[in-house]
Amino acid sequence: MTAPTYDLGKLHGGLRLEANKTKSTSAPIYEAPVPAQLVLPLAQHAGEPADPVVGIGEQVLKGQLIAAAYGAMGVPVHASSSGTVVAIEPWPVSSRYGENAPCIVINCDGEDRPADTEKPAGPVSRMPPALLRQRILEGGIAGLGGAVFPTAQKLIQASGCELDYLILNGVECEPYISCDDMLMRERADAIVGGGQILMQALGIESCHVVVESDKPEALHALGDAIAAAEDTRLILKQVPTIYPSGGEDQLVQLVTNREVPSGGLPTDVACVVQNVGTAAAVYDWILEGEPLISRITTVTGDGVRSPQNLRARIGTTIADLVAFAGGYTDRATQLIVGGPMTGKSMTTDRVPLVKASNCILVLSEPPSTGVTRTCIRCGECAEVCPVLLLPQQLHWYACADDEDELRRHGLTDCIECGCCDLVCPSHIALTARFRQAKARIRELADEKARAERARRRFEAREERIENERRERERQLEAQKSHAKRAGPEAIAEILRRKRREEKD
Ligand code: SF4
Ligand code: SF4
Structure with missing residues (x-):
């Protein structure tokens, strides 16, 4: 087994929380049965919704493309089992795209018949990086750590940068959630294989697989899988169990001691981060031909x-x-x-x-009903904020709807981790307030962009009208000089035409 290494950067703030994971990790991963009906939202990723390519009444097979990637940040959707498309309509969803979102509804036939999917003709190690990234896009793969950023686009963006680190994020620090832990225990080989494919897609020669110290089984399984792969480019790293060290920027800080700049990306400090579940999904698609149609939850x-x-x-x-x-x-x-x-x-x-x-x-407990009191300026929230924000100050500006000050005080860097809420003795719902304020800032930015587009359209129209007017005048002048030579009848005809144009 490959032993994990520990040399670490420092994470500001954070909390040690009760894990509450033993109940869900006491048994292996079970396979949930194929349901009678599947509801597949067109927008399951951070980008433009996919575009349906099937119609109502159409028979589909497991793994078949049913909605194509649309736009620069698009990700396709595949049928998760075989059956008949019975509707394409809004449905309640849990994602960030509002309460209802367009979905393709499939009545399953219970046969789970697979579509033919392409498998690599030769060894994956010979596939050019650009082709690999294109294949990853076709597999409908989006980051499974929660942000669902399109994986292929993230790789394309990163491949244009100088890179020192590919980090596979196995830090599942939020209480109750144990799907990555179980994946690492049971499918460490797929994570390692996915890491190798991702290294190739990025043209990078090292991959840090990072796991928290409270997951000894996962560390052991990954250590064995790395040893079996005999690939010295893979490095297993252990980090302390502290929430929210699994946040992308926080993990970069812990592993590399580099700070992602405000409003920046990990690639600004030569890093790219992928979730361990995403690595396994890449492996399943590239080597097994199964697009992203299932996940562990x-x-x-x-x-x-x-x-x-x-x-x-x-x-x-x-x-x-x-x-x-x-x-x-x-x-x-x-x-x-x-x-x-x-x-x-x-x-x-x-x-x-x-x-x-x-x-x-x-x-079993209802949402917190602790009575909210006024801020006593104790500073506890700032102590735990992993992004070094001043939550009490942000709250003040959020209450005043002061978007400029909120921006100036770094609201857009807030990762909505909830640490400030947990420690606040006045029970102020800080994170909910920040979430609202961020949505408002996004709304204002969208409005501004819409107004800017409208202004540019108006200016272009004005310019076109002015050009047309100039052209008409030029033609009129030319006709007049011709008319001078042609006589009064021709002038009368020109004047009649001009009057008609003005009336139009
Ligand atoms: S923890 Fe609560 S009471 Fe204390 S400064 Fe922050 S917002 Fe105010
Ligand atoms: S929710 Fe935002 S402000 Fe509060 S601790 Fe987390 S990052 Fe900081």
């Missing part, structure tokens, strides 16, 4: 009878997954998609599992 919390990790088809509803995990307990009161710190509370379990859904958390 943790179904847990004391509101679920049998907490566990499931490999489930994308598009299975949360209701089906909770039913497979034994159903709700009598005490279930709160449904969250994601973890307790960054997840989204849901009012319905009809929402489908999407590429980003790493956890379905059912809690």
Whole structure:
């Protein structure tokens, strides 16, 4: 086994939280059955929604392309099982794209018939990096750590930069979530193989696989897989268990001691980060020919009878997954998609599992009703903020709707980790307020961009009209000089034409 190394940078702030993961990691990953119906949102990634290429009534096969990538940040969607397309319509979703989003609904035939997918003709190690990146795009792969950034586009952007580090993120620091831990324990070889493919796609000669210290089984499995691969470019690294060290910028800081600049990208400090689940998805697509049609998700919390990790088809509803995990307990009161710190509370379990859904958390306690008091300026929130922000100050400006000061004080760098909320003795819902303020700033930026586009359109139209007017005048002058030579009848005809044009 390859032993992990420890030389680390320093992470500011953060919290040590109760993990609450043992219940869901006490059994292996179970395979969830193919449901009767699949609901596949067109927007499951951070980019433009995919464009449907199937119609209602059409028969589809497992792995078949049903919506093509659209736009510069597009990612395609594939059928997660075989069946018939019965609708393309808005459906409740758990993603960032609002409460309802367009989805392709498939009634499954229960046969799970696969489509023919292309497998590499020769060794992957001979595939050119650009071709590999194109293949990764075709596999519908988006970052499975939660941000669902299109993987191919991230690789394309990074491949144009000087790179020192490819980091595979196995730091699953949010309480309750254990899907990456179980993946690392059970499919370490796929993660290692995916890491090798990603190195090739980036043209880089090292890959750090990073895991927290409270995951000895995962560290052991990955150590064995790296030793078996006999690839000295792979380095296993262990980091302390502290929330939110799995945030992309925080992990870069911990592993490389380099700070991603405000508003920047990890590539600004020669790093690129991919989740371990994404690496396994790349392996499954490139080597096994299976696009991203399933993922591991943790179904847990004391509101679920049998907490566990499931490999489930994308598009299975949360209701089906909770039913497979034994159903709700009598005490279930709160449904969250994601973890307790960054997840989204849901009012319905009809929402489908999407590429980003790493956890379905059912809690028995209702959402916090602690009475909010005024800020006592204790500074606790600033102590724990991993981005070195001043949450109390941001809260002040958010309450005043002062977008300029919010920007100046770095609101857009807030990773919405929730640490400031947890320590605030006045029970101020800081993160929710920051989320709203960020949405408002995005809205204003969109409005400004729309106004700018309208201004440019108006100016272009004015310019065109002016050019046309000049051209008409030039023609008129030419005709007049001709008319001088031609006599009064020709002048009368020109004047009549001019009057007609003015009336038009
Ligand atoms: S922790 Fe709460 S009370 Fe203390 S400074 Fe921050 S916002 Fe104010
Ligand atoms: S939610 Fe934002 S402001 Fe609060 S601790 Fe996290 S990064 Fe800092």
